[in-house]
Amino acid sequence: MTKPLTKDDYRPDDVTVHRDPARLNRVVRALRGAGRNVALVPTMGALHAGHRQLIREAKVMQNTVVVVSIFVNPLQFGPNEDLAEYPRQFEADVDICREEGVGLVFAPSAEDMYPEGAQVTVHPGPLGDELEGAVRPGHFAGVLTVVSKLFNIVQPTYAVFGQKDYQQLQLIHKMARDLNFPLNVVGVPTVREYDGLALSSRNAYLGEEERHHAVTLSAALTAGAHVSAQGADAVLKAAHDVLAQTPEVELDYLELRGPDLGPAPENGDARLLVAARVGSTRLIDNIAVLLGEGDE
Structure with missing residues (x-):
């Protein structure tokens, strides 16, 4: 039997930050048990207007609590890429989530997500070696591994991703289908600056x-x-x-x-x-x- 939620677990009128995967899983299971849908918006933080649009699309879903994950996933960065330099602005990100009416923020550490290292990963198949995969070997194995973990932890009804990372979106569609994740993957059109530059x-x-x-x-x-x-x-x-x-x-x-x-x-x-x-x-x-x- 799921324990009743407390104000430290979830507050309908404010955003609640969770770092422990097991606790967040208990909270979302209780919400789904109470008849709520859950929409997941996975991010690496440094939120901008494009992320706001993903959140707004998630909020359109009927009777839905929105969960935004903020996790700079080390598994998807190559040895010479920008893991250490990737922009981080956690407090500002939480403020944006609050402004947009997000219910839960999931912000685990790398140790929370990979307590024994990433010993088992998700192979993206042939498409994962093309386009971005040809330039960034191993990138999509890292992406699909963390997304599959988020799907298991958050157990969303909907998972919302931007079309700017189009190859990533297609691979997540394929993974959700092939691995029988019981959820709907939603792609949202790219948000652009006034002159056409894609937000990133x-x-x-x-x-x-x-x-x-x-x-x-x-x-x-x-x-x-x-x-x-x-x-x-x-x-x-x-x-x-x-x-x-x-x-x-x-x-x-x-x-x-x-x-x-x-x-x-x-x-x-x-x-x-x-x-x-x-x-x-x-x-x-x-x-x-x-x-x-x-x-x-």
Whole structure:
């Protein structure tokens, strides 16, 4: 029998922070036992307007308590990546959650999540070695492992992710399906700055001039989307032409794929994805395109 919740477990009128996985699990099981749905918004903190939109989408779900996880997951960072430098602003993040009406914040330590190290991980399959996976080996095994742990701890009805990390979203869809997680994965369109730059916690790394150059990524995607009726070759050429105008943007990849990240169709829905470095900051973005459906 689940113990009754106390005000230290959950307060309907304020956000409650939990660090212990077992205690949070007990709280969400009690809430679900009382008829509430639970919506999980996984984050690594440094919350911004894009995260606010994820929270708002989660709150739309009927009779739902929103859980925001804040955890900089060491398992998804490579040896030469920015784990130590990744922006952290915990108190400000909790304030944002409070402003947005979040019920629970889950903020475990690495020791809480991996008390004996990550001895068992989730393999992402072939897609995990492509695109981002080719540039960041092991990244998606780290992502899927922590997300699967969050699914088990929080036991959400809904799990809400942004489409900016499109490959991650597709892999989480596949994992939820293949491993029979009883939940709905919800993808939310990318939130952008006034000039098109996709919101990202890593934008904080950009200097003023780098910030100006970074807009090239979204400009290239938009240029490709504008000629999508002419087919895949036209899309890629238009995007490459824009990128070539800004040599400060060091391209990792620009690829056109199907909506599930398989091969792009000759006609129909597709996804144009880009990754590049601006200075020392690595950024990714993507856009939906409709191939070959224009007027002849």
